Amino acid sequence: xxxxxxxxxxxxxxxxxxxxxxxxxxxxxxxxxxxxxxxxxxxxxxxxxxxxxxxxxxxxxxxxxxxxxxxxxxxxxxxxxxxxxxxxxxxxxxxxxxxxxxxxxxxxxxxxxxxxxxxxxxxxxxxxxxxxxxxxxxxxxxxxxxxxxxxxxxxxxxxxxxxxxxxxxxxxxxxxxxxxxxxxxxxxxxxxxxxxxxxxxxxxxxxxxxxxxxxxxxxxxxxxxxxxxxxxxxxxxxxxxxxxxxxxxxxxxxxxxxxxxxxxxxxxxxxxxxxxxxxxxxxxxxxxxxxxxxxxxxxxxxxxxxxxxxxxxxxxxxxxxxxxxxxxxxxxxxxxxxxxxxxxxxxxxxxxxxxxxxxxxxxxxxxxxxxxxxxxxxxxxxxxxxxxxxxxxxxxxxxxxxxxxxxxxxxxxxxxxxxxxxxxxxxxxxxxxxxxxxxxxxxxxxxxxxxxxxxxxxxxxxxxxxxxxxxxxxxxxx
Numbered sequence: 001x002x003x004x005x006x007x008x009x010x011x012x013x014x015x016x017x018x019x020x021x022x023x024x025x026x027x028x029x030x031x032x033x034x035x036x037x038x039x040x041x042x043x044x045x046x047x048x049x050x051x052x053x054x055x056x057x058x059x060x061x062x063x064x065x066x067x068x069x070x071x072x073x074x075x076x077x078x079x080x081x082x083x084x085x086x087x088x089x090x091x092x093x094x095x096x097x098x099x100x101x102x103x104x105x106x107x108x109x110x111x112x113x114x115x116x117x118x119x120x121x122x123x124x125x126x127x128x129x130x131x132x133x134x135x136x137x138x139x140x141x142x143x144x145x146x147x148x149x150x151x152x153x154x155x156x157x158x159x160x161x162x163x164x165x166x167x168x169x170x171x172x173x174x175x176x177x178x179x180x181x182x183x184x185x186x187x188x189x190x191x192x193x194x195x196x197x198x199x200x201x202x203x204x205x206x207x208x209x210x211x212x213x214x215x216x217x218x219x220x221x222x223x224x225x226x227x228x229x230x231x232x233x234x235x236x237x238x239x240x241x242x243x244x245x246x247x248x249x250x251x252x253x254x255x256x257x258x259x260x261x262x263x264x265x266x267x268x269x270x271x272x273x274x275x276x277x278x279x280x281x282x283x284x285x286x287x288x289x290x291x292x293x294x295x296x297x298x299x300x301x302x303x304x305x306x307x308x309x310x311x312x313x314x315x316x317x318x319x320x321x322x323x324x325x326x327x328x329x330x331x332x333x334x335x336x337x338x339x340x341x342x343x344x345x346x347x348x349x350x351x352x353x354x355x356x357x358x359x360x361x362x363x364x365x366x367x368x369x370x371x372x373x374x375x376x377x378x379x380x381x382x383x384x385x386x387x388x389x390x391x392x393x394x395x396x397x398x399x400x401x402x403x404x405x406x407x408x409x410x411x412x413x414x415x416x417x418x419x420x421x422x423x424x425x426x427x428x429x430x431x432x433x434x435x436x437x438x439x440x441x442x443x444x445x446x447x448x449x450x451x452x453x454x455x456x457x458x459x460x461x462x463x464x465x466x467x468x469x470x471x472x473x474x475x476x477x478x
Contacts, residue, residue: 028397029429030079030112031206035307037074038210041066042217042304042317051221053320067218072100072111079115082429087126087146088119094150095157102162106218108211109172110157110165118153125149172212176225185224185296189288192229194281197271204229210305222301222319227292227326230309233333234287235270236262238280240334241341242273250276260405265310268402283341291333300325386436386456389421389476393435393455395428395448403427406439406460410469419476431455437472 031038041063047053048060073096080092092115099110125145133141179185195204213225239261243254250273260269274280294300300322306313311330318326394410396403403425411423426432428444431452438455440448445459460466 026079026082026116027112027208028206029082029427030075030115031210032307032427033078034071034074035206035305037066037071038214038305039307039317041071041214042302045217045221046303046317046319049221051320064218067106067214069100071214072096072107075108076111076115079112080119083116083119084123084126087122087142091122091146091150091153092116092119094118094146095153098154098157099162099165102158103166103169105166105169106211106215107162107165107169108214109169110162112211113165114153114157114161118150121153122146122149169215173215176212176216180224180296183296185228186289186292188228189292190285193234193284193288196229196267197274197281197284206305206307213305217301217303220301222303222322224292224295224301226302226305226317227295227300227314227329228288230267230306230314231288231291231295231330231333232262232265232267232309232311232314233291233330234284234337235267237287237334237337237339238273238283238341239270240338241283241345245342245345262311265306265308265313266402266405267309269405277344279344280341283337283344286340287333287337290336291329294332295325295329298325298328300329302326389436391422391424391432391435392437392439392472393431394423394425394439395431395444396425396441397428397444402441409465410439410472413469413473414476417473417477419473421476439468 044059044066045052045063048056049063050057050060052060073093076096077089077093081089084091095114095118096107096111099107099114103110122145129141129145176185179188192204209225209229213223216223216225236258239254239258242250243258246254254273257269257273260266274284301319302314302317302322303319304317306317314326314330315323392410394403394407396406407423407425414421414423424432428440428447429451431438431448433452435452435455437458438448438452439458439460442459442461445457449457458468458472460468
């Protein structure tokens with residue numbers, strides 16, 4: 001296998017877009033690892049609040065402290081760890097406590113600000129004193145630097161940042177309330193659906209929507225905002241249209257994609273189907289608008305974040321008496337998306353030259369270039385080809401969805417071939433230090449190389465079916 005050279009991202013507007021994407025992913029990166037805690041809070045809320053399934057005043061006492069203290073602290077700690085490891089995380093937790101106490105609302109936004117910021121400041125301090133501490137005083141300086149800097153920044157966050165972030169948060173909530181009262185919230189899907197297909201789904205859902213929705217859920221017991229991005233209906237309608245009106249391999253693969261998307265909740269599975277026929281984004285937008293309008297009309301809402309966006313997660317996060325409104329929005333979104341997608345597939349030209357699934361993700365690069373002036377195409381591979389391979393890491397944006405599926409596919413191929421190699425999945429920002437080979441989708445390869453430059457990097461188009469899997473298996477067998 002030839003060794004491809006690593007290609008650096010181009011400067012200019014493409015570089016600016018990458019920075020915006022990285023910022024969005026940083027926001028979601030602070031929330032995604034803690035989604036389990038959000039789900040725990042949502043389940044406790046759904047069960048024990050006065051309008052819950054099993055009202056219990058004693059157990060419901062957990063609801064308020066969890067959303068006001070536990071969840072913001074986890075977000076701040078995670079953000080600090082992303083910037084400066086354990087020291088950054090501890091400092092961030094101290095400072096996050098300042099904004100929590102300085103506000104009367106859940107400080108998700110405040111945690112996202114002060115967590116990384118405080119970790120960056122302590123990181124700069126550590127760089128300044130690096131190599132200047134006399135032997136024997138390292139522990140003293142390390143501990144007291146966090147204590148002093150963290151304490152001072154917590155006081156500042158309590159007195160200054162907390163009230164400012166509170167005002168910003170209330171402004172955002174007022175904006176959402178205006179959209180709801182003006183019946184304009186469904187139009188947000190015009191922006192959400194294209195953003196999802198450009199793989200900004202985690203940034204949109206967990207970086208922006210989840211914090212605002214959690215505050216609303218605390219106030220009124222549920223939030224429709226949880227359902228804006230996560231509604232499986234639009235994607236399901238498109239996949240069903242391909243299943244009925246598609247041709248060849250696309251038609252054959254659609255049923256499996258339906259199961260993975262609707263039941264497994266991994267929405268990335270339907271993105272390549274849209275990228276094969278970009279005009280189908282209209283079907284996703286129409287389904288999203290129709291679904292959100294139905295949610296709003298019927299008063300639907302969830303008590304917590306449905307992550308992943310599976311119909312099972314929707315059932316678990318639906319409050320008592322809310323199943324009909326929830327199902328109505330999902331079904332309407334599916335029907336509208338299916339009808340629009342079917343019309344576009346039947347009236348559009350389909351022939352043997354239509355791109356296949358493996359080419360669809362590459363098409364994503366072209367779409368980004370046309371609409372967003374992105375950087376040049378990512379490299380096919382990078383780094384030095386490893387002669388001895390013990391661990392292969394499949395990395396994706398969040399480390400939960402596509403990477404888990406890709407790792408599962410590759411692991412089975414390795415086992416069937418008798419190749420004894422460890423195959424795991426992770427977030428692209430948390431690639432293990434002992435990774436020998438890192439496999440990513442093309443859009444993430446540059447980031448993976450930056451995070452793990454000494455590994456061999458392989459880029460793929462389709463995480464479910466890539467010829468590079470078989471090539472890698474044959475190479476390791478030899």
